[in-house]
Amino acid sequence: MKNYVIGLDYGTDSVRAMLIDTENGQELASNVSHYKRWKNKQYCDASINQFRQHPLDHIEGLEITIQTVIKESKVDPSLIKGICIDTTGSSPVPVTKDGIPLALTKGFEENPNAMMVLWKDHTSINEANEINELAVSWGGENVTKYVGGIYSSEWFWAKILHIAREDEAVRNAAHTWMEHCDLMTYLLIEDKDLKIFKRSRCAAGHKAMWHEDWNGLPPVEFLEKLHPYLAQLRGNLYDETYTSDLVAGNLSKEWADRLGLSTETIVAVGTFDAHSGAVGAKIGENTLVRVMGTSTCDILVGSYDEVGTKTVRGICGQVDGSVIPGFIGLEAGQSAFGDLLAWYKELLLWPTDHLLTASTVLNDAQKEQLREEFSDKLIVELTKEAEKIPVSESLPIALDWINGRRTPDANQELKSAISNLSLGTKAPHIFKALVNAICFGAKKIVDRFEEEGVKIDSVIGIGGVARKSPFIMQTLANVLNKPIKIAASDQTPALGAAIYAAVAAGIYPNVIEASQKIGSDFDGEYFPQLDKVAAYNKLLIAYDQLSAFADPSIKITQNEFSL
Ligand SMILES: Nc1ncnc2c1ncn2[C@@H]1O[C@H](COP(=O)(O)OP(=O)(O)O)[C@@H](O)[C@H]1O
Numbered sequence: 001m002k003n004y005v006i007g008l009d010y011g012t013d014s015v016r017a018m019l020i021d022t023e024n025g026q027e028l029a030s031n032v033s034h035y036k037r038w039k040n041k042q043y044c045d046a047s048i049n050q051f052r053q054h055p056l057d058h059i060e061g062l063e064i065t066i067q068t069v070i071k072e073s074k075v076d077p078s079l080i081k082g083i084c085i086d087t088t089g090s091s092p093v094p095v096t097k098d099g100i101p102l103a104l105t106k107g108f109e110e111n112p113n114a115m116m117v118l119w120k121d122h123t124s125i126n127e128a129n130e131i132n133e134l135a136v137s138w139g140g141e142n143v144t145k146y147v148g149g150i151y152s153s154e155w156f157w158a159k160i161l162h163i164a165r166e167d168e169a170v171r172n173a174a175h176t177w178m179e180h181c182d183l184m185t186y187l188l189i190e191d192k193d194l195k196i197f198k199r200s201r202c203a204a205g206h207k208a209m210w211h212e213d214w215n216g217l218p219p220v221e222f223l224e225k226l227h228p229y230l231a232q233l234r235g236n237l238y239d240e241t242y243t244s245d246l247v248a249g250n251l252s253k254e255w256a257d258r259l260g261l262s263t264e265t266i267v268a269v270g271t272f273d274a275h276s277g278a279v280g281a282k283i284g285e286n287t288l289v290r291v292m293g294t295s296t297c298d299i300l301v302g303s304y305d306e307v308g309t310k311t312v313r314g315i316c317g318q319v320d321g322s323v324i325p326g327f328i329g330l331e332a333g334q335s336a337f338g339d340l341l342a343w344y345k346e347l348l349l350w351p352t353d354h355l356l357t358a359s360t361v362l363n364d365a366q367k368e369q370l371r372e373e374f375s376d377k378l379i380v381e382l383t384k385e386a387e388k389i390p391v392s393e394s395l396p397i398a399l400d401w402i403n404g405r406r407t408p409d410a411n412q413e414l415k416s417a418i419s420n421l422s423l424g425t426k427a428p429h430i431f432k433a434l435v436n437a438i439c440f441g442a443k444k445i446v447d448r449f450e451e452e453g454v455k456i457d458s459v460i461g462i463g464g465v466a467r468k469s470p471f472i473m474q475t476l477a478n479v480l481n482k483p484i485k486i487a488a489s490d491q492t493p494a495l496g497a498a499i500y501a502a503v504a505a506g507i508y509p510n511v512i513e514a515s516q517k518i519g520s521d522f523d524g525e526y527f528p529q530l531d532k533v534a535a536y537n538k539l540l541i542a543y544d545q546l547s548a549f550a551d552p553s554i555k556i557t558q559n560e561f562s563l
């Protein structure tokens, strides 16, 4: 008998549902919904790096995308056996005792502090610094040791500490906090007991410093020193965590009716987009899966023998079962990848946009049409020109830290920089320098894993940039000096979530088997071009010099300075 499952993937700007046939992984329908309020930039203030999302954007998106894929696939809803949800992270949401997002309760409807704090919100840099100082001075074990030794402002405790200090009303009303992937899973299931609800191992281990060595979340004595609210909150969080091959619960009657499904449908434990993306791309031991979109996440799995309790410096965590149960999942990443190019695009479009608005020659419809055309074509045109520019030392040099540095060695205070500009520098030269910068940032991550003894045998690219830009992928293969295979699916995170759902529903015995059988195939491979590798190496030295200038903690060798 046929069985189907749904993977629901919450990205930065939109949510997509994918319905697949569990026998062969065939995608029968998929649907995307953009967050309305987010699109209008509501509740955000980029000048202070505040990025919040309203829970209604997420709930509306869930309903419409799932209803649409069920309708379009034309499958019998009673054969849809499972759903799994992946989201961005760390994207925590304050909730009431009943697990209702605070922004859906009276008095908090328009308060950004009562909403989801998106992964790229960097308002809590000071709090992250405080956590890092305390971790090495409080007298107990360094609780950052399994998250690379540095806690980031992108993560759970720093964000909550910031809001607890800034907003007394939210602090008093927030009984507990949930990662976005947990909240959406909890919303769907029947059993609404927060005390026993199965929270995501992936989210807890990578972002909330949950580890078996200290029996779960950081000790209450540690949290107390940061803020009494955090110590109290710990009691309202969780002790155990669960991997996404397990069932969180059955679909509630309310949601089964709303979606047109049965209460027999199970909902698997939630996870993060990058980790499910890796499963959707058939990750195996010592394979680096790079999820390349707005930001990057670099995911690896290692055996207990290889990684064990050895700590890997400067990454975003090593967590037992965060990708494949029975293996250690390792995560690193760049806070901006496509976002660096998106920033440059916006910068270049500003004058046109501004002048078009003021223009009296064109009507509003014509202006809108032009805006859209410029916006759609700019990166494509810059790419065509940048490809023609030789890789030489006369190119500008840029840093990829436009949104701080996630890894190696998180420092969200760092800024980007561009050097080596001249009167001959044109827009495509800077574009090429930015592409080089994101690839050099990637190289630093690969180097760090290898220096720390984690082997990388192969590299797989997934995500929007991997699919859309052969230019960037070729540059990356040259900079890494490694071949890169590209997953054929445009939606590997949703596919990975569907794979977890199939295992949790009992259709496959484990994640490895399911991923190998129904994960994405590959439809491209980029190989290093030997004649260009040496030229990129020289530019990498210039990148190192500029990095050391912008971040004095980086030490480079005398040889590099003298080049
Ligand atoms: N042709 C292109 N070349 C390079 N980058 C691109 C191209 N088209 C889009 N991008 C970048 O892709 C990023 C979005 O990636 P995507 O994977 O679709 O989203 P997300 O990371 O939010 O899931 C944006 O930052 C954008 O700048």
Ligand SMILES: O=C(CO)[C@@H](O)[C@@H](O)COP(=O)(O)O
Residues within 6 Å of the ligand: 011, 012, 013, 087, 088, 089, 090, 119, 206, 272, 273, 274, 291, 293, 294, 295, 296, 297, 331, 333
């Ligand atoms: O950091 C993580 C996961 O740990 C991601 O959710 C975050 O980078 C967002 O990813 P996207 O850029 O939306 O693909």
